[in-house]
Amino acid sequence: MPERRSWQNKFNEWFHDMLSKAEIVDYRYPVKGGGVWLPYGFKLREKILSLIRKLLNETGHQEVLFPLLITEGMLAQEAEHVESFSQQVFWVTQAGRESLAEKLALRPTSETAIAPMFKLWIRSHVDLPKRIYQVVSTFRYETKATRPLIRVREITTFKEAHTCHETFQEAEEQVKTAVKVYSSFFDELAVPYVISKRPEWDKFAGALYSLAYDTVFPDGRTLQIGTVHNLGQNFSKAFEITFEAKDGGREFVWQTCYGISERVVAAVMALHGDDHGLILPPSVAPIQAVIVPIPYKGYEEAVNRKAESLTETLRREGFTVHADLREKYTPGAKFYDWELRGVPVRIEIGPKDLEKGVITLVRRDTLERTVAPEGEAVKALESLLSRVQADMKNRAEAWLKQNVKRLKSLSEAEALVKAGNISGIIELSWCGREECGLKLEDTLELKALGTPYPEEKVEGLKCVLCGGKAESFLRLSRQY
Amino acid sequence: MPERRSWQNKFNEWFHDMLSKAEIVDYRYPVKGGGVWLPYGFKLREKILSLIRKLLNETGHQEVLFPLLITEGMLAQEAEHVESFSQQVFWVTQAGRESLAEKLALRPTSETAIAPMFKLWIRSHVDLPKRIYQVVSTFRYETKATRPLIRVREITTFKEAHTCHETFQEAEEQVKTAVKVYSSFFDELAVPYVISKRPEWDKFAGALYSLAYDTVFPDGRTLQIGTVHNLGQNFSKAFEITFEAKDGGREFVWQTCYGISERVVAAVMALHGDDHGLILPPSVAPIQAVIVPIPYKGYEEAVNRKAESLTETLRREGFTVHADLREKYTPGAKFYDWELRGVPVRIEIGPKDLEKGVITLVRRDTLERTVAPEGEAVKALESLLSRVQADMKNRAEAWLKQNVKRLKSLSEAEALVKAGNISGIIELSWCGREECGLKLEDTLELKALGTPYPEEKVEGLKCVLCGGKAESFLRLSRQY
Structure with missing residues (x-):
């Protein structure tokens, strides 16, 4: 068995600790299975979403936004699908003081919300392929114990893509595209994975087959972090989504869908870390570098001014940089804070650095220190961030391989x-x-x-x- | 009375037409009062949201994300508030096949969702001020006729900010900051407004007083497009949100909240327009300039290549530019399409332009044509966009003033x-x-x-x- 670092031995405790101490999500919200994204966690979530949006936009997907509510009739239209979700659906039955004539489901996923619109939008082969996605909350009444970011009742970060095609073969090609997109996504997050074709008895309800990305957590358990489904014509037949084919006949479209959720945030947190706290990959860290001045007596002004000017310089080059100039805290307390939050690089500026015209860079993953001439700060940070990113990816992949x-x-x-x-x-x-x-x-x-x-x-x-x-x-x- | 242009005379019809023809929102979704944001509309919504996010982030607000569901008990804790919303709340009463022990509200707004968390987060004056915001869907069971973007049951673009302060005076200062933020926001959107203190009988339930932004639509009716409330200590007393004051005593926090919704998108669409379609302000137009090649026989290749290279040049400078190279459509058909969608500037490249080394720019708001040397395309577009933006703002303000x-x-x-x-x-x-x-x-x-x-x-x-x-x-x- 692979060697376990100490934070891994108490992984569950560590993970819960990080959620609150690094201010990711607060699960003390009064409704079970619901949590509040805190400012730092929200920024991490946004960075991760920006990355997947970029990859989807580059491959011909268009972002849309569908309503939350689905009528009982719509949800019931594809038999396997409704059967699979029936135990998990939250139902709106009242509005104001009235009972609704037809109850409304909080979407557990959006196939049945989207299908009636595909039916309206698609008339002919010129309307195909159609590739849309949205980022929404979905709801599942989990009866098992809920678990932060992993098993929740309000999935707040459900990125779901839905596509329609003329032929089975084109749907198969789309599955390959989706796999490429998700693989690039997880690679950039330094989250290692295996892709498996789920067994028949565990595929998505209504799919021909399901592919899934799984990663291995520090406690040795696997987490499903993404899925890709070829839906065949199951939904298009149930919802009568047809198109006029090139030969003039009417045919049912072929569909795929694929999704990720806040489990990706859980994986980014869990796959890297140590006893000091989180280690976030530079690609999605809300702050890539924090600058901490070391204020020896008589040098307070000078180091602070240098910290500010360096922040400006680095920001102009596109880095997300924060200068921690809080007066009440010692440098040590600041190190502790930012290590906990997983900021990939810390830059220290002390009186000696000033004298020598250098800066000290400390990488979060290994805590190694290096010194660079101040005039080369941009280059030094750039190359250190890419080394950190690459090393994190390699370590995580080695971990998976062992497992x-x-x-x-x-x-x-x-x-x-x-x-x-x-x-x-x-x-x-x-x-x-x-x-x-x-x-x-x-x-x-x-x-x-x-x-x-x-x-x-x-x-x-x-x-x-x-x-x-x-x-x-x-x-x-x-x-x- | 002010002169009416023809699109204004049939404004309602025009507005509904624009929603579908310009592909903003599709209201044929099977649940009443719910619509689907289409790709072009979604981009417009995103641009508008980016602008308000920027303004809020610059003024010390932090973005968060709260759960959708609120327990009946939480919602009922502030008496005036629950009374005012009771007729409008959607209730979840079932999950799977079970009846819930306590029914759950779909948030009509989030004061009562946020208050219990403020209570946990705020201990002392060092935790104040607190300024958070979120962009979420809220739900109101409107019994009046629903109206696209204006009176909907799922408000999909509810940007709500919530703040806590040590003193009444600081809450008053925050109200002024909120007014500054919203005024800059509407100014950048070229949406004119008056700010009114709502009468006592029409203030937000639970507020000391409410300020509101109203604009005048082309049909002469006003639309409320933003509100700012000083909540006093009503919610902090109901939810016991207290802090240890500088003098050691325990006090209730003073609160404000302020919000906007997709009505802002409606206003951006409605305040500018003509018989050709939308006229979007450059500040938030999903596409700022469209390039249409004019392919005279023998020049097809050359004009297309020029369109592509110019697109590259302009994109590098940060403009959002689209080259319309569709072969099936005539230039006239393309002009029609992009005028309908309100793209602020069209750039035409024909054989004569090529020969002379110039480009032809057509501004959407006046349909005026100007010619610029190709080498000065960046400067020409930049200055034309800022003239369009300024003229749109002036025209809209003149309209309001008349009204x-x-x-x-x-x-x-x-x-x-x-x-x-x-x-x-x-x-x-x-x-x-x-x-x-x-x-x-x-x-x-x-x-x-x-x-x-x-x-x-x-x-x-x-x-x-x-x-x-x-x-x-x-x-x-x-x-x-």
Whole structure:
């Protein structure tokens, strides 16, 4: 098993601590499963959303905004879908002092809100492809214990994309585009992942198939951080979304959808960190560098002035920089604060730095110190931030790699489970039959994540359970 | 009465037409009072929100995000407030197949959601002032006819700010700051306004007093586009939001709140326009300039290439520019499209322009054409956009000025009403008593907007109704 740093041993406590101490989300709000995004957390959320918006806009997606409420009739139109969500829907039944004639659902997801509009908007093949997305709150009445950012009742950061196409093949291409977009997104966040095709018994209700991104948390459990679904024609048939094809016939559109949520924020927080607090990747850190003057007697004015002028210089170059000039706090107290909040680089300016015309840079991830000539501050910060970003990504990927293990037999897996040593993902050769898959889940008390995507060819292996010809590897883990 | 241009005569029809033809919001969504923001409308909304965010961030406000759901108990804690909203609240009473023990309100506004958190966050005077804001959906079960962007059941663009202070005086100062922020905001949008102190009988439920921004629509009716409230200690007493004062005692905080909604988008659309369509101010237009090549035979390639390179040049300088290279459409059809969408400047590039090394710029508001050397495109566009912006603001302000009339007597007002000639706002000297105010509303069948803010001294005038000493002018109008 991989070595555990100390913050990882008490990961749950650490994570909850960080949410409040670094001022990300406050879950003391009086409605269960709902939290308040605090200013620093809100900025982190915005940076992450800007990144996914940029990637979606560059690939032909257009942002829109749909209403929250869905009539019972709309929600019920696709049978599998409503069945899957029926236990989880919040219902509005009254308005003012009246009872509503038809009750209204708070959207659990928006397929059934969007479908009637696609039906109006799409007439002909010239209207296709259609690629839209929105960032909204969705609602699910979770009966399991709620968990900050991970299992909540109001999902406040639901980024959902919905697309329509002329052919199955074009929908398949869109799935590949979505995978490219999400892979770039998680790469830029330094969040490592495996992509799996979810087993039939765990796909999105109404989809032909579902792909999912999972990462491994410091406690060894996996978290689903993104999904991509090929919906086929299930919704277009239920909602009669048709178009006039090039040959003049009327056909049902082919659809895909894909989503992420605030779980991405949880992953960014969780995948990097130490006993000092958060370590945020420069790509989305609300503050990339904090400047702390070291005010030895007689030099207070000078170091503060230098801190301010350097802030100006760096901001002009596009960095997000904050000068911490609070008088009541010692430099040490300030270091503590900003390390906790995960600011990737700290710049110290003391009397000696002034004399020598240098600045001291401290990178958050390793706490290493370097010195650079003041005149080269821009270059020094730029290159340090990109080193921090690259090193964070490499470390996180190494962590994931350590935590995906291909085992040869069921007994090997059972031994690990018995020893309480399951961390991350195990892969076992599998015949592909649901019966064997479910039995593996039961026997190991793990959850199946599905099979590797893109599909991996398996030759000459047998199902660890039934001994039949193996079709692929089944990934299993303890899941959030 | 001011001269009416033709689009103003059929303003209602024009406005509805614009919403769909310019692809702002689609109200064919199956739930009444809910609309879908379409890509172009969404961008306009985003530009407007960026502007208000910038102004709020610059003045010490921090963006946060609160949950949608409020328990019945929380909502009921401030008596006047719950009384005022009780007819308008959507209630969640079921989740999955269960009935909820306590029903949950969809926020009609967030004072009662935020108050319990202020109570947790504020301990001492060092925690004050506190200034937060959020952009969220709020919900009101409007029983009157709904109206796109103006009277909706899901207010999708509710920007609400909430502040806490140590003293009444500091809350008063904050009201002034809010007024400065909103005034700059509407100025940059070229939306003219009057600010009134709402009469006692029409203030926000739970406020000491309410200020409101109203503008005059082309049909002569006024629309409330922003409000600023001094809440005093009403909510802090109801929710026990206290702080340790500098002298060691415990005191209740003093609060303000202020908000705008998608009515601002309606105003930006409505205050400028003509028979060709929208005219959007350069400050928030999703596209500031569209480049249309004029492809005479043999020059197709050359004009397209020039359009593309000019787009690049202008984008590098920070303009939002779109080159319309669609092959299926004639230049005339493209002009029609972009005029409809209100793009402030069109740049034409034809064979003659190429030969002469010039570009032709057409401003949307006046449709005037000017020619500039191609090498000066950046400067030419920059100065044309700022002229358009300034002229739009001046025209809109002149329109408003024409539409605010101070009348000398009740009979003068009655004559105007009788002739069906009420456009905009009339001001009548008033004793300040509710009895006279309500009677004026009744007699004239108009609604009182309140008295001028900042307060105007009135000397030697009498109330047009009772003949008592006039305290101020009462503004009245036909309101949306």
